[in-house]
Amino acid sequence: MGKKLHLSDAGNTMLAATHEIYGILNQAADEIQQTTSATTGKIQIGFLSSVEDAAFDAFIAHYYTLHPDVEISFRMMTRHEIWERLENNQIDLAIMYLPDDTIKNWKPYDSRKIIDEELLYIHHDDTIAEDVPVRYQDATATPWVTYPEDYFLSHRLREAFKNELVDMPQGVAQFTTPYQLVQFVNRTGVNTALPTSFYQAHKNQIKAQANPFQPAINFELAFVYRKEKVDIPRIAAFFDEFNNYFSQQDYLSRLVANRVKLGE
Structure with a gap:
């Protein structure tokens, strides 16, 4: 007698086939894009x-002045939305924190x-000296606002x-945003944690x-x-211009110079 095919086996086979089809379509789309202009x-x-x-x-505004015929679509997303759209080839680039264990297969x-x-402890305890590292058990006495x-x-x-x-x-x-966290901290006196770049800018x-x-x-x-994606001319040109822009003035300096005033 032949070996019976269980429903779970059939499901796995269909899933693998679906991933293979998506992979072929994504590769074909990228190969077409590689023949386009920068x-x-x-x-x-x-x-x-x-x-x-x-x-x-600020960089995207600068990039537009150099390449007005390249349209930049810039969308705010959660990390799960980002990974889903990367997998489905719906976005070209993601800007996010790493390491991220949301996706298991980094091969593509x-x-x-x-x-x-670096994540900083944002608090109201003026007995703690500036730049002194804080132990985790000492950061729990006061309530927090978080993501x-x-x-x-x-x-x-x-x-x-x-x-x-x-x-x-x-x-x-x-x-969901650092601006909201800071406004809540300012109004209530509770604590939180924020990346160094955001704190330095604000x-x-x-x-x-x-x-x-x-x-x-x-993290990074x-x-x-x-x-x-790096074989697509306009993506390669985008990276080149990004590197040039931030080599003239570093990222944190640009961030401070272009910071948005926090709401009252």
């Missing part, structure tokens, strides 16, 4: 919504670091507290102190893309 067309960018965007807004992808980041639980920075915080065998601080509110508007954690919570901001 100075015309469209670039789809997915931008992590919890990242400060002022430096990128590559990344380019933009800056190194939603499925956001990258919330995930990194939970992992850091878990590794130190310390319970997460009491959460009293959740918001520290004069943040009514709280910043200290590193001990041990530190490090990076471009993520399918490997074939």
Whole structure:
């Protein structure tokens, strides 16, 4: 007798076939794009919504003055939306934090670091000296405002507290952008955690102190893309201009220069 095909086997076979078909279609689309011009067309960018965007807004405006026939589509997304659209070839580039374990198979992808980041403890305890690292158990006495639980920075915080065998601080509110977090901190006196770049760009508007954690919570901001994308002329030209722009003035300096005033 022949071997019976279980429903689970059939489902796995269909899923594998679907992925193969999507892979062929994506490759074909990229190969077509590789024959296009470096100075015309469209670039789809997915931008992590919890990242400060002022430096990128300024760069895209600069890029437009050089390449007015290249249309940039810049969309704020969650990290799960970003990975889904990368997988389906609906965006060309993602700007996000790494390392990210949302996707298990990195083989089709590559990344380019933009800056190194560190998560800072934002608080109102003026007995803590400036720049002194704060232990996790000392960061739990006051309630916190945080990102939603499925956001990258919330995930990194939970992992850091878990590794130190310390319970997460009491959460009293959740918001999806750093601007909202800071406005809540300023109005209520609760604590939070923010990337170094955002704090440095807005520290004069943040009514709280910043200290590193001990041990530190490090990560990076990076471009993520399918490997074939760099063979598309306008994507390669975009990267070249990005590197040139931030070599003239570094990312953090651009961020500070183009920062958006926080709401009152």
